[in-house]
Amino acid sequence: MKIHIEENKHVYWNPYFGGLILGLVILFTFYITGRGPGASGAFKSTIVTVVNDVAPTHAENNAYYDRFIKKGDSPMNTWLVYEALGLLIGGFLSGALSGRLKLFVEHSPKITSKKRIIVALLGGVFFGLGAQFARGCTSGAGLSGLAVLSLGGFITVLSIFGGGYAIAYFVRKNWI
Amino acid sequence: MSNTYKIKKVVVKTEYKVLAAILIILAGGLVLLPKYEKNSGIKPESFLLNIMSTERYVTTDQIANKMINQDPNLLLIDVRKKEDFDKFSLPNAVNIPLAKVLSSDSEAYLNQDTYDVVLYSNDNCYADQAWQLCNRMGYKHIYVLKGGLNEWFNTIINPQEPKITDSDLAFKDYNFRKAAAMYFGVGNKTNTAPKVKPKRVIKLAKKKKKVAEGGC
Amino acid sequence: MGPLIPNGVIPTEWNFVIAILIGIAFGFTLEASGFSSSRKIAGVFYGYDFAVLKVFFTAALVSMIGIYYMDYFELVNVEQLFVLPTYTWSAIIGGVIMGFGFVLGGFCPGTTLCAAAIGKIDGMATMVGIFIGIFLFSEFYDFIEPLFDGSYLGRITITDSLGISPYWFIFLFTVFAVIAFYFADVIRKRVKKVFY
Numbered sequence: 001m002k003i004h005i006e007e008n009k010h011v012y013w014n015p016y017f018g019g020l021i022l023g024l025v026i027l028f029t030f031y032i033t034g035r036g037p038g039a040s041g042a043f044k045s046t047i048v049t050v051v052n053d054v055a056p057t058h059a060e061n062n063a064y065y066d067r068f069i070k071k072g073d074s075p076m077n078t079w080l081v082y083e084a085l086g087l088l089i090g091g092f093l094s095g096a097l098s099g100r101l102k103l104f105v106e107h108s109p110k111i112t113s114k115k116r117i118i119v120a121l122l123g124g125v126f127f128g129l130g131a132q133f134a135r136g137c138t139s140g141a142g143l144s145g146l147a148v149l150s151l152g153g154f155i156t157v158l159s160i161f162g163g164g165y166a167i168a169y170f171v172r173k174n175w176i
Numbered sequence: 177m178s179n180t181y182k183i184k185k186v187v188v189k190t191e192y193k194v195l196a197a198i199l200i201i202l203a204g205g206l207v208l209l210p211k212y213e214k215n216s217g218i219k220p221e222s223f224l225l226n227i228m229s230t231e232r233y234v235t236t237d238q239i240a241n242k243m244i245n246q247d248p249n250l251l252l253i254d255v256r257k258k259e260d261f262d263k264f265s266l267p268n269a270v271n272i273p274l275a276k277v278l279s280s281d282s283e284a285y286l287n288q289d290t291y292d293v294v295l296y297s298n299d300n301c302y303a304d305q306a307w308q309l310c311n312r313m314g315y316k317h318i319y320v321l322k323g324g325l326n327e328w329f330n331t332i333i334n335p336q337e338p339k340i341t342d343s344d345l346a347f348k349d350y351n352f353r354k355a356a357a358m359y360f361g362v363g364n365k366t367n368t369a370p371k372v373k374p375k376r377v378i379k380l381a382k383k384k385k386k387v388a389e390g391g392c
Numbered sequence: 393m394g395p396l397i398p399n400g401v402i403p404t405e406w407n408f409v410i411a412i413l414i415g416i417a418f419g420f421t422l423e424a425s426g427f428s429s430s431r432k433i434a435g436v437f438y439g440y441d442f443a444v445l446k447v448f449f450t451a452a453l454v455s456m457i458g459i460y461y462m463d464y465f466e467l468v469n470v471e472q473l474f475v476l477p478t479y480t481w482s483a484i485i486g487g488v489i490m491g492f493g494f495v496l497g498g499f500c501p502g503t504t505l506c507a508a509a510i511g512k513i514d515g516m517a518t519m520v521g522i523f524i525g526i527f528l529f530s531e532f533y534d535f536i537e538p539l540f541d542g543s544y545l546g547r548i549t550i551t552d553s554l555g556i557s558p559y560w561f562i563f564l565f566t567v568f569a570v571i572a573f574y575f576a577d578v579i580r581k582r583v584k585k586v587f588y
Contacts, residue, residue: 119496120498128525130488130493139501
């Protein structure tokens with residue numbers, strides 16, 4: 001069986017080193033702004049803005065959108081949206097520097113790319129739903145919550161990994 | 177390739193052992209460092225400087241002037257006991273007895289940036305003590321009425337007539353004080369009840385420690 | 393004395409500029425550690441690549457230890473930092489649902505942005521999915537609201553609720569994490585290798 005050796009593309013940072021740098025970034029964020037980085041909030045702001053632009057009355061009547069609509073200022077004007085922009089730029093930079101820019105569907109050889117896209121979409125739906133319940137995702141609730149020892153963050157992280165391991169066996173065909 | 181089912185011993189690289197040791201030592205250090213009570217409030221040196229300066233004093237003339245002009249930033253606080261406050265006090269003053277200056281209810285009046293707070297009592301003594309407590313806590317815009325209510329009586333309610341040889345300024349002050357006395361209802365020989373000026377509504381905005389916004 | 397912006401040391405207008413810079417650093421680190429690849433991330437659930445565990449725990453530890461050291465040396469006031477509010481049942485249910493989504497999609501919102509940035513189509517599909525998920529949540533919010541807002545315990549930390557001193561908790565967490573790192577390598581050696 002030929003084992004083809006991967007090129008430079010898959011030389012990633014040592015995970016401990018990556019964790020160290022990430023920890024320093026989070027520390028820096030807390031020191032300067034008093035809050036930690038996050039990600040799901042940017043997605044939520046986008047949806048709120050789009051719904052507000054397309055159907056303003058519906059948005060006002062809905063109790064959830066109403067929380068985030070500010071009179072006279074777009075809901076997109078939040079810290080997280082700018083940070084998400086930075087995330088896109090940073091990811092692109094790193095990919096470009098390591099030669100990883102490529103438009104393709106990454107999937108296990110045991111399934112087709114079509115199936116992968118459908119499963120990814122489904123996974124995203126679950127994740128979006130769950131992130132609203134937990135008021136954060138692994139970055140916002142997990143890293144930032146855990147950094148200040150928040151109880152909610154701790155519970156969320158445990159539940160995420162618990163839920164993941166619980167279902168991992170049943171969807172293993174997608175990955176291995 | 178044959179599979180042996182023994183658990184292979186994982187050789188941990190020395191760098192990782194060092195890193196793990198560093199992490200544990202750092203965390204252990206946090207536990208072992210001596211904990212001390214953190215000082216909330218200003219440093220002792222600045223406190224001493226503040227005590228020695230006389231910037232905090234305001235005179236009765238200044239206060240009377242502000243009251244006549246209905247200065248909206250003025251907030252008078254009487255630090256005597258409640259009984260004394262009920263018997264007589266300056267119009268639109270709030271009573272916070274000295275014992276309660278540090279309580280959380282009074283914090284709304286004292287720890288804020290909207291008003292200039294003037295503390296007063298019969299003489300300087302209680303007001304100065306109250307001022308020291310506030311200054312130690314780092315509250316800003318706190319002043320003391322020099323001479324307290326006794327001085328108030330001597331200058332505004334019952335101003336002393338200046339002698340012929342006194343300066344022009346003394347005469348101006350005297351006239352001002354007489355006018356102020358009229359304003360405050362002195363010499364109102366008729367039995368009509370003094371006009372009750374509408375009670376000022378004091379909007380309190382407690383200066384909270386700013387907690388960062390965040391979420392999601 | 394930190395945090396700098398709430399205390400006025402840096403004017404608030406810089407907040408958004410700093411957000412972008414931090415996002416760039418965050419995204420760069422995530423992508424360089426390999427989190428733009430869903431197969432690498434999903435490895436933690438199947439035992440062939442524990443990068444998620446290592447990065448996550450290391451980052452959490454470094455930031456925890458850093459914040460509490462800075463608090464000890466009076467460089468930062470922990471009371472002013474944002475603490476995630478705790479809604480018990482909402483957090484548990486949200487976490488479990490997110491766990492399902494995590495294993496199916498292989499991404500979390502931060503990493504989908506990195507993956508989409510370098511052109512992974514499954515990353516973009518996950519992004520669309522997240523949008524749909526948020527939209528569904530908001531439409532059905534009226535039914536979900538009591539669960540969402542219930543069991544509010546406030547912005548408490550582990551110290552407040554379990555009564556452990558924060559320093560001891562951090563120490564125990566560190567020891568636990570180091571042991572977990574060791575076992576991660578043990579498990580990895582035993583699991584069939586996966587090339588991705």
